[in-house]
Amino acid sequence: MRVTKVNNMTEKYNMPDERGHFGPYGGMFVAETLIPPIQELNAAYQRYLTDPEFIAELDADLQHYVGRPSPLYHAERWSRELGGAQIYLKREDLNHTGAHKVNNTIGQALLAKRMGKTRIIAETGAGQHGVATATVAARLGLECVVYMGAVDVARQALNVYRMKLLGAKVVAVESGSKTLKDALNEALRDWVTNVDNTFYIIGTVAGPHPYPAMVRDFQAIIGREAKQQCREMTGRLPDALVACVGGGSNAIGLFYPFIDDASVKMYGVEAAGDGIESGRHSAPLCAGRPGVLHGNRTYLMEDDDGEIIETHSISAGLDYPGVGPEHAWLKDIGRAQYVNITDNEALEGFHALTRMEGIIPALESSHAMAYTMKLAPTMKKDEIIIVSLSGRGDKDMHTMAQREGIAL
Amino acid sequence: MSRLAAKFEQLSNAGRKALIPFITAGDPHPEFTVPMMHAMVKAGADIIELGVPFSDPMADGPVIQRASERALAHKMSLRKTLMLALEFRRTDQQTPLVLMGYLNPIEAMGYENFANAAQEAQIDGVLTVDLPPEEGEECMGLLKARGIDPIFLLAPNSSEERIRKMDALGSGYLYYVSLKGVTGAGHLNTADVENKLKQIRANTRLPVGIGFGVKDAETARTVSGIGDGVVIGSALISKIEANLHDPERARVEIVELLAAMRQAMDS
Numbered sequence: 001m002r003v004t005k006v007n008n009m010t011e012k013y014n015m016p017d018e019r020g021h022f023g024p025y026g027g028m029f030v031a032e033t034l035i036p037p038i039q040e041l042n043a044a045y046q047r048y049l050t051d052p053e054f055i056a057e058l059d060a061d062l063q064h065y066v067g068r069p070s071p072l073y074h075a076e077r078w079s080r081e082l083g084g085a086q087i088y089l090k091r092e093d094l095n096h097t098g099a100h101k102v103n104n105t106i107g108q109a110l111l112a113k114r115m116g117k118t119r120i121i122a123e124t125g126a127g128q129h130g131v132a133t134a135t136v137a138a139r140l141g142l143e144c145v146v147y148m149g150a151v152d153v154a155r156q157a158l159n160v161y162r163m164k165l166l167g168a169k170v171v172a173v174e175s176g177s178k179t180l181k182d183a184l185n186e187a188l189r190d191w192v193t194n195v196d197n198t199f200y201i202i203g204t205v206a207g208p209h210p211y212p213a214m215v216r217d218f219q220a221i222i223g224r225e226a227k228q229q230c231r232e233m234t235g236r237l238p239d240a241l242v243a244c245v246g247g248g249s250n251a252i253g254l255f256y257p258f259i260d261d262a263s264v265k266m267y268g269v270e271a272a273g274d275g276i277e278s279g280r281h282s283a284p285l286c287a288g289r290p291g292v293l294h295g296n297r298t299y300l301m302e303d304d305d306g307e308i309i310e311t312h313s314i315s316a317g318l319d320y321p322g323v324g325p326e327h328a329w330l331k332d333i334g335r336a337q338y339v340n341i342t343d344n345e346a347l348e349g350f351h352a353l354t355r356m357e358g359i360i361p362a363l364e365s366s367h368a369m370a371y372t373m374k375l376a377p378t379m380k381k382d383e384i385i386i387v388s389l390s391g392r393g394d395k396d397m398h399t400m401a402q403r404e405g406i407a408l
Numbered sequence: 409m410s411r412l413a414a415k416f417e418q419l420s421n422a423g424r425k426a427l428i429p430f431i432t433a434g435d436p437h438p439e440f441t442v443p444m445m446h447a448m449v450k451a452g453a454d455i456i457e458l459g460v461p462f463s464d465p466m467a468d469g470p471v472i473q474r475a476s477e478r479a480l481a482h483k484m485s486l487r488k489t490l491m492l493a494l495e496f497r498r499t500d501q502q503t504p505l506v507l508m509g510y511l512n513p514i515e516a517m518g519y520e521n522f523a524n525a526a527q528e529a530q531i532d533g534v535l536t537v538d539l540p541p542e543e544g545e546e547c548m549g550l551l552k553a554r555g556i557d558p559i560f561l562l563a564p565n566s567s568e569e570r571i572r573k574m575d576a577l578g579s580g581y582l583y584y585v586s587l588k589g590v591t592g593a594g595h596l597n598t599a600d601v602e603n604k605l606k607q608i609r610a611n612t613r614l615p616v617g618i619g620f621g622v623k624d625a626e627t628a629r630t631v632s633g634i635g636d637g638v639v640i641g642s643a644l645i646s647k648i649e650a651n652l653h654d655p656e657r658a659r660v661e662i663v664e665l666l667a668a669m670r671q672a673m674d675s
Contacts, residue, residue, distance in 0.1 A: 031467040033563035193589040292511045305485035306516025307463040
């Protein structure tokens with residue numbers, strides 16, 4: 001495996017290649033039984049991506065069911081308080097089901113329906129993707145099974161209950177570290193067993209090709225809207241974008257439509273947990289190295305023998321040892337910068353947004369907020385940051401209360 | 409001729425089928441593995457598949473997952489697996505040895521380092537579950553250049569085109585995954601396997617080993633009537649798991665099961 005460094009990008013960005021490679025990253029590293037369904041999925045995705053009827057149905061659902069476009073909100077008070085750049089929040093927390101995840105599940109579920117699949121499976125960490133999947137499955141009348149690490153089932157009980165109300169079966173995964181990566185393993189095992197009738201809705205820009213590109217394309221509505229809204233509100237492009245990165249779907253959704261706009265800086269915020277130096281974190285781009293997991297080559301948290309090591313983050317949605325392969329590529333070519341925020345810093349971001357703007361962010365999004373608190377004061381007052389507020393914090397009330405010693 | 413090709417030719421001439429047991433290196437502890445391998449050969453094994461433990465074995469059912477976890481608890485690794493293989497070779501120069509595992513430990517070691525180390529350990533074949541031919545050119549090329557056979561999987565849903573691709577790129581044997589699912593799952597449908605094997609044989613001259621779903625002497629007999637080799641993994645590892653307090657007992661039970669399978673396949 002070779003990692004190519006490309007420092008100047010003069011051509012228009014056009015990734016991945018036809019086999020799903022972002023430079024040395026991405027690809028299709030799966031067992032033979034999954035090759036036919038992945039090829040079938042890729043064919044359907046390529047076909048419907050440009051099908052006017054499919055696009056029209058997707059757009060209508062995004063508008064009337066999800067509630068798009070989501071607002072771009074100028075957080076004036078918080079911007080003033082921080083004393084630097086003007087902060088605009090892309091309000092994905094206002095989507096139906098409370099996070100950006102539904103942009104993707106709507107799209108994949110429509111694909112599943114067209115492919116004649118009757119059963120939907122998904123993995124979930126924080127439960128947001130599981131809820132978004134259970135939601136669209138309920139709406140389309142499809143059977144739904146969600147795999148969730150047993151540790152996450154315990155810390156995201158509210159979302160487990162929501163999924164069950166929506167008619168999904170939630171399977172607590174007891175293998176390995178009992179978190180998101182193990183849920184993904186178990187979902188892949190289910191898929192390999194039930195390939196004929198089952199559609200696997202992956203929730204992030206990871207997995208084998210075409211998932212990283214497909215999920216990105218469904219999430220890119222975040223960045224397309226933000227770009228247009230920013231122009232309408234300010235007459236120009238933003239100077240910086242900030243988004244949290246676990247697998248990286250909200251970040252790539254925001255970044256992708258801006259990749260060719262060289263003046264726009266991009267910051268992906270990984271979870272540093274107890275701190276990078278503690279080793280207890282979930283920051284493969286900041287502190288990992290390339291390897292192959294879950295169908296693609298990307299940066300991973302692994303030991304010297306190539307065994308995946310356990311990750312840590314206060315936010316279940318960022319608690320993953322890999323990251324989308326496109327982020328690995330954007331890091332290597334220097335187009336995006338990847339930084340990290342500890343659990344404690346994320347909590348400061350959580351409280352700051354809550355108290356300054358009356359918006360309670362998800363713990364995942366709180367990492368982006370915390371980095372914004374560092375970044376904004378270093379920028380001029382007429383500069384603009386767009387921050388992805390990828391989800392709302394209702395699901396995290398128990399974690400927060402517990403952390404602060406409060407019995408609910 | 410590679411040790412694997414020679415073994416299949418020799419078996420074919422004798423009108424016999426290959427018995428191919430799988431165990432995970434280092435399960436339940438590293439000292440168990442090499443004596444177990446020798447005992448399996450004595451019980452009638454023709455080829456041994458040695459599993460390299462991995463933290464995230466996505467294609468494996470719970471039995472082999474737990475075997476990986478037990479081995480990793482003893483710090484087993486790809487390097488240490490190769491050391492066990494070499495130890496086995498010191499006293500057995502005949503039995504072909506196939507490494508079976510996932511790509512990431514190989515990536516971590518580096519393809520060239522791995523190919524060299526596998527050659528030094530006198531490995532005969534490498535089966536990497538999550539490395540399809542599309543992604544495997546570089547790694548497989550390095551192995552082939554050192555006389556190591558790349559073993560590819562075929563599945564019930566593999567197209568004729570893919571069977572021909574595996575025939576062109578693979579050597580040693582092809583491993584037919586007899587059911588859609590993970591290792592150790594369900595019951596295999598004999599008629600389905602027979603039909604698929606007709607299609608596979610029409611598109612390859614490589615021997616075909618059949619695995620996933622072989623549980624006992626009876627299924628081994630049935631499967632050996634269809635393919636050129638019978639792979640058995642989870643059923644053996646279940647014996648280890650049932651006797652964690654008494655590995656000697658596990659060894660005896662594994663030997664008994666393999667001997668019964670051998671007898672059923674030869675009768």
